[in-house]
Amino acid sequence: MAQIEQQPVDEKVIGTAYGQPTTDDGLKETGSVSVMPQIDPAKEKILLAKLDLMFNPIIMLVYLSCFLDRSNIGNVKVAGMPEDIGASDQQFSTAVSIFYATYVTFETPFAILLKKLTPRLLLASLCVVWSLTTIFSGFIQNVGGLYASRLVLGACEAGLFPSLTLYLTMVYKRDEQAKRVAYLFSCTALAGAFGGLLAYALLQMDGVAGYAGWRWVYIIEGIFSAVIAVAVWFGLPTNPAEAWFLTPEQKGFMRIRQEQAAQYMGSDEFSWEEVRIAFKDPKVYLSATIQFCQDILLYGFSTFLPAILKGAGYNTLESNYLTVPVYIFGGLAFVIAAIISDRLRLRSPFVLFANLFGIAGYIVLLTVSTDGVRYFATFLCAVAVYNGPGLNVTWLNVNVAPHYRRATSIGFQQTIANTAGIVAGQIYRKSPYKLGHSFSLGALCLAQVVIVGKMFYIKQWNTKKDRIARGEIEDTRKVKTGDRELDFRYHL
Incomplete structure (x- = not known):
């Protein structure tokens, strides 16, 4: 058992609320004689480094494999898959959209069931099923087979993102989460970059064993995901506090x-009351609206880039490998913003700022015809594509408590937001994608308005709590x- 030194909480204060000290998790000390066990900061840094080293690579790899299997439909589109299976442009767009029919249906149930089923069992099982589905997608012969595979993928991958973000809350404190969500979301960018490189390489296998190159994209990427399922099973303990690698x-x-x-x-015991509270929380609906707008960009951009x-x-091969620097730039921009966001405990200003780049990028795509300038515009779009959804998820994560209220909130937010995938499949139909770019630009502008509205709502609640605590209002x-307790401070 670790030797734990008891010290007053106010020896580790990092802010104040109502004139009283708050702990490093943003919670106010309510009594002058309260004591809280403390950890040596140097040893806590070592602990965090070990957690990052052991957990984050697995979490990142499983999300990377998930997004590869979901978004590779954009890579195979330019490699002749629609023509080989006899799919029209409309049918292909339907195949992109139909994924989200099952995806949004199962997100909230899987998020709520995470603790009951355990992260290891839930995530590993889903990973195995979607891996097999991806492999079998390499053998489809008609549009019906494509529809069926996309529906199964949607059902399985629905549980992944809400479960992973909730798992991070089981490991990290509120002011440590944006950085880790950035690692997770950077895998979306890595999936785009790696997917572009991998698709470029696998398309060279065109004709091997009598299969078209696009079929090998599905088969090889599906095998990769199956290997990751093994790592998930052995690498994610049910209780992070008892992980095998900790002293x-x-x-x-x-x-x-x-x-x-x-x-x-909060408690490990499931509560329907917490579910009910989550569904009545305006923060959830504001957050879901923002996420819907940001996901219009994420799914349209990552699938159709x-x-x-x-x-x-650009030709078929160029259009795949030129995506790599765009995705890498977007991912790095998000990691940098997330680190600063955690240090300042500010979320919304970074989303607002990142979206300005996206607005500029889509305006360029709509108004400029020069290929080089339009390619540059995709870099601007990438800043908003990854910062917006990732930081908005973190913003909700750190402002909802306890666990089952947060699980319901994240699941419901993602359910509403991911209907954007259905929209993205319909607005990006034909080159030069004027409808898709225009819709994405409008979504960004709407997101800016709702973000400001949510900022005022949260600031109002913090002020209201202050006044109640001082006895100024009833x-x-x-x-x-x-999160409605007086000593819970919302992050702006």
């Missing part, structure tokens, strides 16, 4: 961190637990 002292530190975050995490580049005048709150 006894570090396990003690993890228990201290869990105690410090007790208000944020090769086709957008091909429509801009306490009329119907919900007084979790």
